[in-house]
Amino acid sequence: MANFTSHIAGTFCWPELCTHNWQQGKKFYCELFGWGSDDQPIGPDTYYTMLQKEGLDIAAMYQMENDRIELEVPSHWLNYIAVDDVEAKVLKAQKLGAELLHGPHTVGDAGKMALLVEPEGAVFALWQGMLHPGSRKLKEPNTMCWNELASRNSANSQAFYCQLFDWQVEAVDMEGMAYIFFKQGNEKVAGMLEMNEQWSEIPPHWMTYFAVENCDEIAAQAQALGAVICVPPTDFKDVGRFSVLTDPQGADFSIIELMAK
DSSP, rough: OOOOOOTTTEEEEEEEESSSHHHHHHHHHHHHOOOEEEEEEETTTTTEEEEETTTTEEEEEEEOHHHHTTTTOOOOEEEEEOOOOOOHHHHHHHHOEEEEEEEEEEEEETTEEEEEEEEOEEEEEEEESSSSSSSSSSSTTTTTEEEEEEEEEHHHHHHHHHHHOOOOOEEETTTEEEEEEEEEEEEEEEEEOOOOOOGOOOEEEEOOOOEOOEEEEEEHHHHTTEEEEEEEEEEETTEEEEEEETTTTTTEEEEEEEEOO
């Protein structure tokens, strides 16, 4: 499969895990997905770990700061969207009602980033790649393959993201559930569903999906490694078989065994 040297602006390009226990989290994901790791020092006894497939960076992780853990910030995956000009995109996002949490700032010679929370409450990041484009592999087994927004107000979310990234939408019925595909031209770049009362106190968020070859096997392996199965392996018509998991440190993620095209 193709290796990425750049990412089209407006597409998801990088998943990053902020975890309560960096060592245990690294062990969990490397065992689950067969990833390699490259620990890059960013401070005293602190590392930004590149997670790798076949020696190529496909995700990253780092230890959450103690003060954030004390504030009970949960471990979480963060999704980055590629942009051509991070400063300009931040200004546009703010005009559309987003709040800037961090940045924009330069990450060495790798690129520029910014962290935002959109008007409905979901957090996402922007990445303007320089020497580091983001994930070198996507949409193949054991790499990120899909990103899905769970929103309390899908109409407001649709307006925000379509204005910010010039996305178009395709509304479909997914087994009785209204589902939105965000599109860039003819390419589906993300999905969105509206949260109902069954979601209880779960906040709006972007879910990271990793492709797997066998959903049932990986879900069982994750559970054996200490993960919690939130949604057991479930068939989704014309899409594939998926499961929602919580890793041992508390970060939610999904796996999906896509149907052969």
